Amino acid sequence: MKGPWEDLEGRIMVAVHLERGYVADVTVASTRRPELCRALEGMPVKAVPSMVALLFHVCSAAQECAARIACEQIAGLPPTAGEQSRRQIRVVLETVREHAWAVCIEWPRRLGMAPEVEAFAGIRSALRAIDEGLPDWPDKPMEEGTLRALAQAIDRALALEGRVWEGPGALHSWVTAGICPAAHFLQKVRDEDLAEFGRCSLRPVPDMIAWDLDGALAADVDHRFVSRPEWEGDACETGPLVRMSGHPLVAELWQRYGNGLLTRLAARLVELVGLPPRLGQLLDGLSGNDGVLGIGGNGVGLGQVEAARGRLAHRVKVEGDRVSRYQILAPTEWNFHPRGPLWRGLVGRPAGNADILRRQVGFLAVALDPCVAFTVQVT
C-alpha cells in the first residue's frame, strides 16, 4: 500500500552500483521525515508525552520515555524511582518484542520461509502478562512465573532447549542443528561465506553525549543533523551490536569476523536471550536506570533512551507552557547514514552475481534493522 500515510512514514532505498565486478558505490537514500515531530510545536508541553505514545507504534515505549524525560527537564521534577523503573522495564519489553519480531517474522521472510507466527505470538503474550502487572508493581510483586514464561517462550522460538551460547563452538552447534528460522539464517550466512559480509570500521555513537548532542540539535535549523547525524565528522552506529560488543561470544566473533553479518546477527540473538534476566534485575530493584538520561535547563529538555534499534533522543524547547521546538533523533538515521555501515561495508567488495548480491545486501539491511520498509537495487 503506497499512500499518503506511508509517504508520511517514509522508507529507505539502498542502491548498489557495480563497476568491473566490484561495488563502486552505494547510495542510501531515505524518505523518512524527521521534521514531522514539528507538528508537536505549539502544543502544551504536558500533553506531549501521551501524544507521542499515540503517534508511534514500532517503538512507542521508547519514544514516550524519551519524550517524558525531555519534558520533565523543563519542570525540573524528576519522576519517582518506581516510575523510572517502570519506564525502563517497558522499554526492555519493547526491545524483546522488536527482536522477537526480527527473528520470528522478518528473518524467515528474508529466507523465503514461513514466518514463525505462533512463536512470536507466544513471546508477545508473555510480554503482555508482565506489562499488565506493571501498574501495580512494585507494591504488588510481579506474579511468579511471568518472567519464566517469557524466557521459555524465547527459548522455544529459538529452539535453544536450555542451551547457552558460551562461545562460537556452541553457536555453531546450534546453527548446524538448524531447527528454527534464526538458526537457518545463520546457516545461510555460513554456507554463503557471509560471516564478514559488510565488515568495516565504524565508531559507535559515543556514550550519552548529552550536552554535545544538545548543542548539535540546537544548531540544526535545517533538519540536516536529525536526517544525517554525524559525530566529529564521522558516521557512527548504534544498536544491539554496540550494546553487546562486550559480551564474550560477540567479542570473539568480532575478533574473527569484525562487525560483519554474523557478528551483527549474533549480537541481536545474544541480547534477546539476555533480556529476561535483565528484566528480572530491574523487577528486583537490582539494576539502575542505565539506559536513560535527561538533561535540561532554561526552557530546554533532552531525553535519551536506548531503544531496541539504538540510541533515541528527544529534545524539547518551551516558551511559556507551550512547545516552541521539538526534535527527534532516531537510531535509523545513524545506522542508515549515507556514509554509514552499508556504504562503508560494501564499497570495494567483489560483486559476483547481481541478484545474489541484492539478496545479501538485503540480509545486511535486515541485520541493521531499519524501523521502516526498505528496498535494495543493484545496477
Added chain:
Amino acid sequence: MCLAVPVRVERLLDNEMAVVEMDGLRKEISLALVDGVREGDYVILHVGYALTRLDPEEAERTLALFAELANRLDDLGEVRP
C-alpha cells in the same frame, strides 16, 4: 509501520486474512496475530500484519490526531505528503 496509523478492516477473507482500506487504497493483510477482528474494526499494521485492534471510536480519535498534526505541518510551512 513505524507510525501508529489505524487502518479499517473492510472485508474478512479465509486463512486469517483481511482486506484493509486506508485513504482509498486497499491491501490484503494477515490477522494471525490479533483475535476477534470484525469488519469495520480498525487495526494498527506492521509490515503486512495487524498487531493491535482498536475500536472504531479510539481509531477515529487517533486518525483525527494525525489529521490535526498534518494541518499543523502546513501551518509551520513544512511540506506535507
